[in-house]
Amino acid sequence: MGSVEQLTQEERDSWLRALPDWSLARDGDAIERKFEFDDFSKAFAFMTRVAMIAETRDHHPEWFNVYNRVEITLTTHDAGGLSLRDVKMARKIDALLA
């Protein structure tokens, strides 16, 4: 399954250029994005939509929330780093806010 293969550095850089709101974390093994909403209700509504995407794709975020802030980190444990699954998931999450 190509989808759980770790990205090469070249692939990674290429994909990241297409995800300008995400930044590399954990020495390049993860990507993260911070979100801010008007209040907790809106933040959690967003989280619920992300949870559904995660469950559908069987690819789950590491995430933190306090009140109106949500921080999402994506990595692929099976690949030991970033994979295309993270990139696709980031795109799906971004699309929620488009």
Added chain:
Amino acid sequence: MGSVEQLTQEERDSWLRALPDWSLARDGDAIERKFEFDDFSKAFAFMTRVAMIAETRDHHPEWFNVYNRVEITLTTHDAGGLSLRDVKMARKIDALLA
């Protein structure tokens, strides 16, 4: 409002004895508990119930989730530490699992 006054150390110790699954964090300014579920679906279902309690009480957790694990930290920013609001919230959360 007594509910946003910081707990004294004596009060804190007394309340904590009644919350054996929670431990002190941040030099006594917060309490935290770690939860583990069968899978993400169950973890997020729990989070959704906690979110409703939080919104109802206007008291929101700091929390982290990855797959089946949820870590909740409670503190009262307005009180600069632990308050009775945290204790009551912890009890409500515990009751979800009883």
